[in-house]
Amino acid sequence: MASETRIGLIGAGYIATWHADALKATPNVRIAAVCDVNETAAKGFAGRYGAQVFTSVDDLIASGSCDAVHILTPPHLHRALAIKCLEGGLDVLVEKPVAESAAETREIEAAATKAGKRFCAGHNFLGLPSYQKMKKDMRAGAYGRVSGCDISWALPLAPLRSGPYNLWLLREPKNLLLELGPHLFAFAHDLFGPVEVQHAEAEWPVALPGEDMRPQGFRILARAGLVQITFTLAMVETTDNRSVTLRGSSARARLDYAQDVLVVERENTSDLVANPLRRQLDLSRQHLWQGIGNAAVQTASLNTKNPYGRSFLGMNAALYAAGPGAAHAKPYAGETAVEVMQAIDDAIALLPEKVLRAAAPAVQTRKPKPSVMVIGGTGFIGRALTRRIVADGRDVRVLSRSRSGPFPDLPDQVETVSASLHDLEALTAAMQGIEVVFNLAKALENTWEDCLINDVGVATRIAEACQMADVKRLIYTGTIASYDMSNPGQTITEETGFAEDLTDRNLYARSKAECEKQLMKLHRERGLPVTIARPGIVVGPGGPLQHWGIGRWHGAGAVRIWGHGRNILPFVLNEDIADGLVRMMDAPVEGQSFNLIGEPMLSARNYFDAIETALGARIRVNSGNLYAFYASDAVKYALKKYALRRSGVIRPSLADWKSRAHYSPFSNEKPKQVLGWKPETDRAVFVEKAIANANLFGF
Structure with missing residues (x-):
C-alpha cells in the first residue's frame, strides 16, 4: 500500500x-x-x-x-x-x-x-475523463489522420466591464492571455506536442477606468507538426463554448470540457436520405447517453463531482495515486509547463504594441488630502461614489486589499491604502484625518458563524475604529433584501422594520440585518454617528448583465426570473445611489435609515423587453415558480445536512424565496423629503442609462 x-x-x-x-x-x-x-x-x-x-x-x-x-x-x-x-x-x-x-x-x-x-x-482540464478518452482514441487512429484542431474558451469575464479592477489579470493586457491561455495551449501541447505560433490578434477592446484599454478576445493561429490549430478566446457576454474540436479524415470529435461531454461525428455508408438521418440519429444518441451518464454521476455524488471538480480529481489521481514521489504524468510536468508558457509568450510577442500597452497613470501634481474614506471603493457602487465625491471637490481615501485601485486618472484626489478589516489598530490608523467613512463592504459567506466573523464582526470593528479616530459620520450600506418582501399588499417604508427572528432568511439578508442591529445599538449606547442606506436593484454603466437580483441566470442567454416577473422591481441607477449617499454626509440624519429606491419604472419582463428593443438581444426569459424553488431547496438542504453531513446548512423559508421576487412595493418619499434626493423620473432616460449605454454585453 x-x-x-x-x-x-x-x-x-x-x-x-x-x-x-x-x-x-x-x-x-x-x-x-x-x-x-x-x-x-x-x-x-x-x-x-x-x-x-x-x-x-x-x-x-x-x-x-x-x-x-x-x-x-x-x-x-x-x-x-x-x-x-x-x-x-x-x-x-x-x-x-x-x-x-x-x-x-x-x-x-x-x-x-x-x-x-x-x-x-495545474493544468486541471487535462484530467477530465472525457478528454482522456478523446486523446486515447485520437492516438489509436479512431478519428483518422487529424489535420485541424479548434480550441475555444468563450465565457464572459465580468471584471472587464464591472470590476473589481485591481485583480492581477487586469493589470496588463497580456495578463488576460497568461491567465486563460494555459488551458488552451496545454490541450494542444498534450495532443500534438510543441506548438508553433504563426499569428495573433486581439478584439473587442473595452476601457477600464482611466481609459486603460483591454482586449476582450484573442484569435491565435498555430501549427503543431502537420496539424493546423486555431485558438479562440472570447470574454464578452456570450454562450459558453469551452471546447476542443478535432478534424480528422474519419471523424470530427468535439469535447465540451466545461460539461465533460465528448461527441464524435462520423461518416456512414447509407445513401441519400438515410445518410444524414443516420448521422443526426447517431449524434442524438451520443448526446442522450452523455447527458444520462453525467446526470447519474451528479446524482450519485450529490453534485460533488461536477465537470470542473472531476478535472481536479483526474489531475490529482495522476500525480498522487501511487503515493509520495510517484512518477507524475507528463502533461503536468515542469518541462511541459515551460513549453506551454513559451508558446503563450510567442503569441503575446505577435500582438500589436498598442494592444499590449497599459495606460500610464496620470501624473500626480499634489498629494491628496482626503476627508472622506470609502471602504469597498473598488466595487460597483463604490467606484461611482468615489468619483462623485471627487466631482464635488473632496479628496477620498479608498481602503482596498491592495494599494492599487480603479482611479489611475485621479492621483491628485484619490489615494488607495491597504488595511485588514480584521485589524482594529490598522483601521483606526487609516482613518486619521477622515471626517466621513462609507462602509460598502460585504461578505458572502456559507455559514452563520462565518457571517458573524467576516460581516457583522467587520462592520462593528469599522464602527469602533470610527469612534477611536473621531470620525464625524459613518454611512453604512445595508440591503433591502433584509425586508420581508413577500406580500404584494404591503408598501415598505423605513418604518417597516425587519422581522425579530431572521433565522429562516438567506444568510446575506440575515447578516446585513444583524450588522444594522449592532450599529444602531452602538448609536444608542455609545453615540456612534451612523446613518444607514439600503440600495435597491442597482443598474447602470459598469453593472453586470447577469444581475441576480432579477433572476437565476443560466449563461448570458437565459434567465429564470423570480416569480411571474410582472410586478414593478425596485430598480435604481448607480449614479442616483451615489447622489443619495453623498447627501447623507452633511445632513442631520444620524441614527436614521433610508431606502434608496428609484421611481417605479420596470418589471423584470419590462427590463428584458427593453434590452431586446435597445440592444437587439433576445434573452430567453422563463417564470420561476417560487414554490418549486422552495421545494428544490428543501431537497438540497436535506442532502447537504444528512447525506453530506455539512454543518451550518440553512433552509430559507417560503417567504424568503418570495422576497426575492420583490413583491412588496417601496416608498421612496423619506429620502426625497429629508435628503432632497431626486432619482431619475423619465423612463426613456432611465432605459438609456441602465441598458442602452451600460455596455451590458461588452461590445
Missing part, C-alpha cells in the same frame, strides 16, 4: 476550495497545512480539513508538516514561492499560469532539478 502524501495549500482563496475538495477525495493524500497571510481566512479554511494554520511560507517549510505544496496565490507571486518551497525540500504544484513568462517558468524548473524535487503545473 502506498504511503500518504501530506499536502500544504499556499493561498486560501476561491481556487483553494477546488484543490482541497479534490485532494480530500484522492487516495493516499492528506491536507496537512493551509498558509495565507490573512490568518482569519487561513483558519476558516483549515478548519474544514483538520489542517495546521500558517501565515508564513517559511514557517510552513520549517514545520516539516508537508511533503508537497499547491501554490494558489496570484500569479506574480508564483515564481518566488515555488523556488522557496523547492529549495526547502518540497514538491510543488503551481496553479496556472505557473509564472508570468516562460523565462520565470524555466527558473522554477531549474530550481526543481537542482533540488531533486517535482515541479508540476
